[in-house]
Amino acid sequence: MPDNYPFTKLVRPLPSTVPFVGPETLERRRGRTFRARIGANESAFGISLLAQKAMSEAISRISWYNDPDNFDIRNGIADHLGIPPENVGIGAGIDDLLGLVVRIFIEQGEYIVTTLGAYPTFHYHLAGFGHQAQTVPYRDGRNDLQALSDLANRTSARMVYLSNPDNPAGTWHTATEIEAFASSLPSDCIFILDEAYIEFAPEDAAPLILPILPCTIRMRTFSKVYGMAGARIGYTIADSEIISSFEKVRHHFGVNRLAQIGALAALGDRAFVNRVIASVEEGRAEYTALGEELGLPTLPSATNFVTFDAGDAQRAAGILGALQDLDVFVRKPGVPPLDRCFRVTVGTEEERAFFSEALRQIVRLH
Amino acid sequence: MPDNYPFTKLVRPLPSTVPFVGPETLERRRGRTFRARIGANESAFGISLLAQKAMSEAISRISWYNDPDNFDIRNGIADHLGIPPENVGIGAGIDDLLGLVVRIFIEQGEYIVTTLGAYPTFHYHLAGFGHQAQTVPYRDGRNDLQALSDLANRTSARMVYLSNPDNPAGTWHTATEIEAFASSLPSDCIFILDEAYIEFAPEDAAPLILPILPCTIRMRTFSKVYGMAGARIGYTIADSEIISSFEKVRHHFGVNRLAQIGALAALGDRAFVNRVIASVEEGRAEYTALGEELGLPTLPSATNFVTFDAGDAQRAAGILGALQDLDVFVRKPGVPPLDRCFRVTVGTEEERAFFSEALRQIVRLH
Numbered sequence: 003m004p005d006n007y008p009f010t011k012l013v014r015p016l017p018s019t020v021p022f023v024g025p026e027t028l029e030r031r032r033g034r035t036f037r038a039r040i041g042a043n044e045s046a047f048g049i050s051l052l053a054q055k056a057m058s059e060a061i062s063r064i065s066w067y068n069d070p071d072n073f074d075i076r077n078g079i080a081d082h083l084g085i086p087p088e089n090v091g092i093g094a095g096i097d098d099l100l101g102l103v104v105r106i107f108i109e110q111g112e113y114i115v116t117t118l119g120a121y122p123t124f125h126y127h128l129a130g131f132g133h134q135a136q137t138v139p140y141r142d143g144r145n146d147l148q149a150l151s152d153l154a155n156r157t158s159a160r161m162v163y164l165s166n167p168d169n170p171a172g173t174w175h176t177a178t179e180i181e182a183f184a185s186s187l188p189s190d191c192i193f194i195l196d197e198a199y200i201e202f203a204p205e206d207a208a209p210l211i212l213p214i215l216p217c218t219i220r221m222r223t224f225s226k227v228y229g230m231a232g233a234r235i236g237y238t239i240a241d242s243e244i245i246s247s248f249e250k251v252r253h254h255f256g257v258n259r260l261a262q263i264g265a266l267a268a269l270g271d272r273a274f275v276n277r278v279i280a281s282v283e284e285g286r287a288e289y290t291a292l293g294e295e296l297g298l299p300t301l302p303s304a305t306n307f308v309t310f311d312a313g314d315a316q317r318a319a320g321i322l323g324a325l326q327d328l329d330v331f332v333r334k335p336g337v338p339p340l341d342r343c344f345r346v347t348v349g350t351e352e353e354r355a356f357f358s359e360a361l362r363q364i365v366r367l368h
Numbered sequence: 369m370p371d372n373y374p375f376t377k378l379v380r381p382l383p384s385t386v387p388f389v390g391p392e393t394l395e396r397r398r399g400r401t402f403r404a405r406i407g408a409n410e411s412a413f414g415i416s417l418l419a420q421k422a423m424s425e426a427i428s429r430i431s432w433y434n435d436p437d438n439f440d441i442r443n444g445i446a447d448h449l450g451i452p453p454e455n456v457g458i459g460a461g462i463d464d465l466l467g468l469v470v471r472i473f474i475e476q477g478e479y480i481v482t483t484l485g486a487y488p489t490f491h492y493h494l495a496g497f498g499h500q501a502q503t504v505p506y507r508d509g510r511n512d513l514q515a516l517s518d519l520a521n522r523t524s525a526r527m528v529y530l531s532n533p534d535n536p537a538g539t540w541h542t543a544t545e546i547e548a549f550a551s552s553l554p555s556d557c558i559f560i561l562d563e564a565y566i567e568f569a570p571e572d573a574a575p576l577i578l579p580i581l582p583c584t585i586r587m588r589t590f591s592k593v594y595g596m597a598g599a600r601i602g603y604t605i606a607d608s609e610i611i612s613s614f615e616k617v618r619h620h621f622g623v624n625r626l627a628q629i630g631a632l633a634a635l636g637d638r639a640f641v642n643r644v645i646a647s648v649e650e651g652r653a654e655y656t657a658l659g660e661e662l663g664l665p666t667l668p669s670a671t672n673f674v675t676f677d678a679g680d681a682q683r684a685a686g687i688l689g690a691l692q693d694l695d696v697f698v699r700k701p702g703v704p705p706l707d708r709c710f711r712v713t714v715g716t717e718e719e720r721a722f723f724s725e726a727l728r729q730i731v732r733l734h
Contacts, residue, residue: 071392
């Protein structure tokens, strides 16, 4: 189709695509809602009542723009982490922050290294700014730190992206391994450490917050353990010079007012977070047992989801489709070697029971 | 200061700046809150109770990501306007949409035309992508359509930005004038028509929605008459090929879930919108009378604010500072010729009374 409008050379060939097809889109295609929405790693355990109350009370003031300095939530996070607010930056979710780091650091022709099959939205932002990542495959269900480091050094990479714990595998590395990995990268390589799921991980998976890792931007979110995915709020932890560079290009008024207020309240409800973590651990154990029962081995998980190994990509796709037919929404990795797996978010007790029954039924047939 | 990090050539020299200093920032500097927050053209008349109820009920599901297709709100707006959903695009406010159009359409070295002193966030996005606008001054307190068109044609401009009704002037042109202006632009020039304030304007200020104006992207928002500035949701009206180009680079999951739900409910409360418009008209009349009383002529306004003419820039700045000292937050244009003015949002009856008294007191002294 010829273009009738003067799109830039960069934008013209890009596909009109969504990195993830939303469950609502699938529901509209099917003409039927899902009974278990356990495909997008959304929290099944809601939000803190404190956060809910704070947001609810703030609705009547939604006519006011938010504070473009994000002063309250930025200081709240800094206090929570025990660091100065100058080391904390706020964004409308990690997706927003990933777009910004691509824009801030990468020149045309520079190399970017990540794992093949890593978070699609990072690749989406790379493509949107004219870049493409160099990749290494998962190895034994984990990010291959040695191969990533080798490739980053061989290409003098400008940026490396790693999620720890990993999505979509669920596996993780220890803080010691992550720190050694960071040190092994070229000195002018920006290391994006996506810790969206860190609250679900063993304590030794997270490097200490201080001292700030050099050239490293850690990203965290209120979308997972805090149950605020629809609110769009996340943050970075980095050197103050990096944090202030975001001020040059970010949408200062872009983080919803209720999201900021809710996130601040959520930070104050440690008991809620602990309950969510405990519920997720319980659900993970159930899924692991289910996988053993059905001959679908699960990868170890430090996240709020579990990745089941179906043996090969065709069978994994078959199971995914059959689950959808039974009104269970899950997702699967799209590229080898993890495309032989499907990924299931820890749901509520009811959702887990519904999913388990569906999976048992399917495996009897497949 | 030397840079310790590999920022891109484009980003390195950019200032770490906020297009607008937020009232909260001023309050922290002053150590005192404002009693009348009437500087950011936020609605003083809150949000529809229907929208408030819908958002409130949706908080418990904020753990779900939003629908990346924005299906419900997109269709709701399309129905509201009587056009196909293919002609409607959703964004996290007009600020978000402005950043996207700059990215989608402008190559390095191309010309962009707007009025000197037009919406600072448009200039912020231009700078953020390496561009700078060519400008023509306001003329008699209005956008100078003839001069804008002449400059756009002389430079073969890629993009023209115009707000109608205008911010910060408040003045407007008729639909006939806007349509003639659009037709006068080069055939491959993208015309950004920012209609953030259109609901407050006389009916003849808005071109018909159909047929869609060629090469034109109209932008509207829930931040003004709907009183949802803190929610971050706005939309574009344009040819479907333009709308679908946004899918190539936008944040599909970037529009807060409550914002989408609240906006849809707000569209259904026409009575609320009519009350807000009536209240704003009442407030504008009060401000106009106040200006006459105090010898501070006001510009005609088709918005939710009124721009007072203080005669010269120094006096305008003096009045602005004095108002702040009396706990009244207003803003003023920064560049000639409108820098001789200050801009006051229509507040609640109480805020207007407080402001009027403060202004009377100040004018007696200045």
